[in-house]
Amino acid sequence: MSNLLRTSRVLAWFILTGLSVAVIVASSFYLYLRPNLPDVDQLLDVKLQTPLRVYSKDNRLIAEFGEKRRAPVTIEQIPTIQLQAFMAAEDSRFYDHFGVDIKGLVRAAIELISTGEIQSGGSTITMQVAKNYFLSRDRTFIRKFNEILLALQIERELNKEQIFELYLNKIYLGNRAYGIAAAAQVYYDKPVNELSLAQMAMLAGLPKAPSAYNPLANPERALIRRDWILGRMKDLGYISEEAWALAKDAPITASYNTRETEVNADYLAEMARAEMVRRFGEETYTDGYSVTLTVDSEKQQAATEALQAGLEDYDRRHGFRGAIGQIDVSDLSGDEISRQLLNYPQVESLVPAVVTRIDDEAGEVHAQLRRLGTGIIGFDTMTWAKRYRTENLTGPEPKKPSDVVSVGDVIYTKILELPQVTELPEANDDQPDPEDAGAGTLKAALAQAPKVEGALISLTAKTGAIEALAGGYSFSQSKYNRATQAQRQPGSTFKPFLYLAALENGRTPATLYNDAPIVFDDSELEDTWRPQNSSGQFYGPTTLREGLYRSRNLVSIRLLRDLGIQTTLDYLRQLKVPTNNMPSNLSLSLGSGLLTPMELARAFAVIANGGYDVQPYLIERIEESDGTVVYEAPETILCDSNCDQLAENENATDIQTDELPDTEGMALPASADEPEGPRVMRRLADERSVYILHSIMQDVIRRGTGRRALALERSDLAGKTGTTNEQKDTWFAGFNHDMATTVWVGFDQPAPLGRAEYGASTALPVWLDYMKVALKDAPAATMDRPNGLASIRINPQTGERARPGEDGVFELFKEEDVPAPLSADDNGSGLNGESEGLSRQIF
CATH class of the missing domain: 3.40.710.10 (DD-peptidase/beta-lactamase superfamily)
Known part of the structure; x- marks a missing residue:
């Protein structure tokens, strides 16, 4: 009995000593690390990295600039069942612990001792917030200890809803999607509140390993992870047995969706981007600015299409310059041909294709198109293709398809008719289409990328x-x-x-x-x-x-x-x-x-x-990510007189530059100190x-x-x-x-x-x-006739007033420049009186 008591005392002493040592070591680490820990108060005013978005004045997306796709949301905008899916996957006791899950930490410690590294992490949602906002992703003991200390601080400073909201907006979910809203758009092209239970569970499975459990890259592993999360949700009482069964049987519906630009305005987008970087620096790409341009989406699309069509028309008038390349199709499979076609980029709506067969009798060319499978090019779309010789000379008109192309020629085509099962690819898409084969036969026209340019x-x-x-x-x-x-x-x-x-x-x-x-x-x-x-x-x-x-x-x-x-x-x-x-x-x-x-x-x-006077400008308005307007283009006032007084009274910007400013920097005032108010534009003529x-x-x-x-x-x-x-x-x-x-x-x-x-x-x-x-549906816009003008009937041969009975036309004159009345002895030669000055100008 005494031996047992002695053993118990020794064991108790070791435990107490071990705990004391642990407390001392932990306290030492805390005292050592605490001064270097970031201030948690920063989370109260955190700026999530959100891309720059450029819109037309009718709110159509023109472009998005930035590495990270993110669309911040409040926790009130996220369905409760989605929150529960993340809790089931990452931290089921989130609302019960104080920022650290002791069981998880013990498990992580055992892994560290046995394997030398931490595999499962043991991180709570709060600890992940600490890691994602403040720390590196290194799997080390020091980083883990910092994570614990920060999590404890975060729990003291913020409530659970604030922490959860930060987590759901910051977490990386694969395919450049940061945050739940961006992921819902990228994988399902939906807002968060329209996701199904199965889709919510799929997204909740991504934080652990965004690549390994990605439904696009690894659908089988993603399905296993989703179903495990659904089971956890059922076991935790978040969903019913019936809801679990329905969601578990749901197929994977994820697909890659980017927010499509709605207006073809790349040159304007680049002008806006350059102006924003000049103004705001590299933060342009991360601070979530929304820039509204002056352009109208319908007019911009019309401008792009009109210029492209006009340049293509000119190019066709001057003949066909021949194939852009050659592929030996005789010994290649369809997949190999498709891969070689990827070396030829799509240019706007022009799709590269390789000629695989020519049927002169039927007047058809069979071709394999880049990422679109096989197609037929009718000879009626090739009759323009006289051979280019010089800008003034073309060859004879072709009589049959083989006069224009040969098997193996790589040419540009324009799609005329697509089978319903096929979608036209995005320009510059570098990925081969695994569904090339069987995409159906389509109809295309012979085309050519213009060398001529325009604006x-x-x-x-x-x-x-x-x-x-x-x-x-x-x-x-x-x-x-x-x-x-x-x-x-x-x-x-x-x-x-x-x-x-x-x-x-x-x-x-x-x-x-x-x-x-x-x-x-x-x-x-x-x-x-x-x-x-x-x-x-x-x-x-x-x-x-x-x-x-x-x-x-x-x-x-x-x-x-x-x-x-x-x-x-x-x-x-x-x-x-x-x-x-x-x-x-x-x-x-x-x-x-x-x-x-x-x-x-x-x-x-x-x-x-x-x-x-007017000066071109492009940017109508700039908003921060929270909707705060930081710039709005001033009103323009056209001024005839007393412009200095008007500019002073209206607190206006008086535009008096000698010549047109740099058109690359035309969008914003040069300085934030310039007066707010309308721009006064003076009369120049x-x-x-x-x-x-x-x-x-x-x-x-x-x-x-x-x-x-x-x-x-x-x-x-x-x-x-x-x-x-x-x-x-x-x-x-x-x-x-x-x-x-x-x-x-x-x-x-x-x-x-x-x-x-x-x-x-x-x-x-x-x-x-x-x-x-x-100008569609626009009323006529004509300049009002100003005072001080006169319409005088003149002889266009002499420039003088027309004589009675003489043919003449009415001409406009300033009142002070009206031709003198004809004298009684004027013979109409145009060389007397006032016309003496004219004769000097004639010769």
């Missing part, structure tokens, strides 16, 4: 808001934004600004200039210059109105010589048209300077709105001069080079085509009083487009397709 910019004329922008054929192929970065010669689209300068300097639409040959031997031009009209003909004395709407080059040259180059450049600066890349010689009159499409579009917006120019540019569409625009059947449109030497740049800029849209087409490395190509044949069709949508 379209559409602005709200009175504010500068960007309504739509397309910076090229395909952002995935080239991120170079031609709308804002391409410095190109505007050609004849520059002429309206020269003519506006003339109207502001005493000339009238009736002023005559001679459309006749002229030769310049100017050292600045490096060679003898013999300018011509595009027609190669000359038409003699011509009014300014006809000279502009018929785009007569010699009229423009003589006009510039008469006005003076410096006077013209000064006036361009007054209009805030950039002049740093403008020549100081007469070639300026033909648009030989350099402007970006955005700069030109902005200048035409000034004409469209009646002569007021006499509204009478602008109104007269409107009427001349309307003639461009009614009877000049822009006649194709008559197809819109609108009376409020004005515009100007443009084509540079050797057809290297082609343009159309058109507008009404509300909207100004400019289109450019050309090669990135300037090269001739072809002798038959002009602004009217390349850029105008793009503009037309876009404006059909942009």
Whole structure:
């Protein structure tokens, strides 16, 4: 008995000593680690890493930037049964313990002693919050001890609901999904409150091992894990026997879902992203900003499609350049062919395919399409494919499919008709489709990825808001934004600004200039210059109105010589048209300077709105993740007089820049210290001069080079085509009083487009397709006729008042520029009196 008592005492002493040592060691660790532990109060104001999202003004998703998909939710938004599923999987005693589960820790300690590492973790939900928000993922004793200490602190500072909410928003659930809401969207394309019991249990099984129990990557293991959680929920009394049985029999319904972008606006998205990073730094990608742009989704989609269609049409007109590659299909299986096709990326809607068989008799080409199985290309879609030789020359028209392609050729196709069982793949999807075979036979057309490029910019004329922008054929192929970065010669689209300068300097639409040959031997031009009209003909004395709407080059040259180059450049600066890349010689009159499409579009917006300064802007509003608005675009006020006083009274931003600001940074004010309130935009041109120019540019569409625009059947449109030497740049800029849209087409490395190509044949069709949508159901928007104008009947041959009984036309004049009445002895020669000045201008 005494031996037993002695043994008991010894054992008790060892236990007490062991506990004392454990307490001392634990206290030592605590004292050592406590100063380095993070402040738990940070959790009260935690910022979850949430991606930047960019939306159109009608709330359509344009883009999402950030590595982590997350959509924070409150615990009230999560169904109770979903909370119970996570408790069954991770911590069934969550509401009972104080942040640490002793049983779990003992189990983890035994694993550490026996295996040298911790396998099961023993972590409560609170401990996982500590780990996910503050600690590394290393499986070490020190990290585990820190985790315990932090969990105890968290339980003291926060209630259980706050802890659970933090957990469910932070936990990683695979496939870049962080948090329960993001996972519900990624795996089931549903909000959390619409998930079934089986789906809830499946998601609850992911935190333990997001890859091993992933229903997409490892469906069998995921199913075992789901069913185990359902059993735990039944045993814990969370669900009934009947609910358990139904959920256990449910199949796996998970699929990979990303939040689809709803608008094709990659160039705009990149502009917004760059502006946000400039403004907010790298936090742009993690702080959950929502950026609303000025663009309308329908107009933006129309802009993208119109530009792509126009570039494809040009490309087809100039012939087929042949296969983009070769695959020897003779000894390859369908799967091997599919894998080789992955080396050829999809470009927008153009799908790579390899020719597997040609049937000339049936007029069909059989092909295997990238990720879409087999398809048939009808010869009726191939008749355009004359062989390309030069920009001016193509081969003969093909008579049969084998004239165009050969077996093994890799070509681009456009899908015409898809079997219902097949979905068109996303562009740039690098994964082979395991269901290629059996996808069905589809119908496709022969296509070709254009080498030619272009840009379209559409602005709200009175504010500068960007309504739509397309910076090229395909952002995935080239991120170079031609709308804002391409410095190109505007050609004849520059002429309206020269003519506006003339109207502001005493000339009238009736002023005559001679459309006749002229030769310049100017050292600045490096060679003898013999300018011509595009027609190669000359038409003699011509009014300014006809000279502009018929785009007569010699009229423009003589006009510039008469006005003076410096006077013209000064006036361009007054209009805030950039002049740093403008020549100081007469070639300026033909648009030989350099402007970006955005700069030109902005200048035409000034004409469209009646002569007021506007600056393009893209970002309408920025919100933080909680909905707090941190930026909203100010109202624009168009000002005619007393602008300084107006700016002061309205606490407004007075825009007085000399030239157009950097279009890459156009979205936000440069400094947060700039005054809030409306932006005051000053008048840059006499509204009478602008109104007269409107009427001349309307003639461009009614009877000049822009006649194709008559197809819109609108009376409020004005515009100007443009084509540079050797057809290297082609343009159309058109507008009404509300909207100004400019289109450019050309090669990135300037090269001739072809002798038959002009602004009217390349850029105008793009503009037309876009404006059909942009102006749909929009009422006519015309500039009101200002005071101080007179309509006078003139003789267009002389530019003077028409004599009684003489054929004439009505012309607009400023009151101070009205032609003098004819004298009684005037013989109508046009060379007497007032016309003496005109004769000097003619010659």
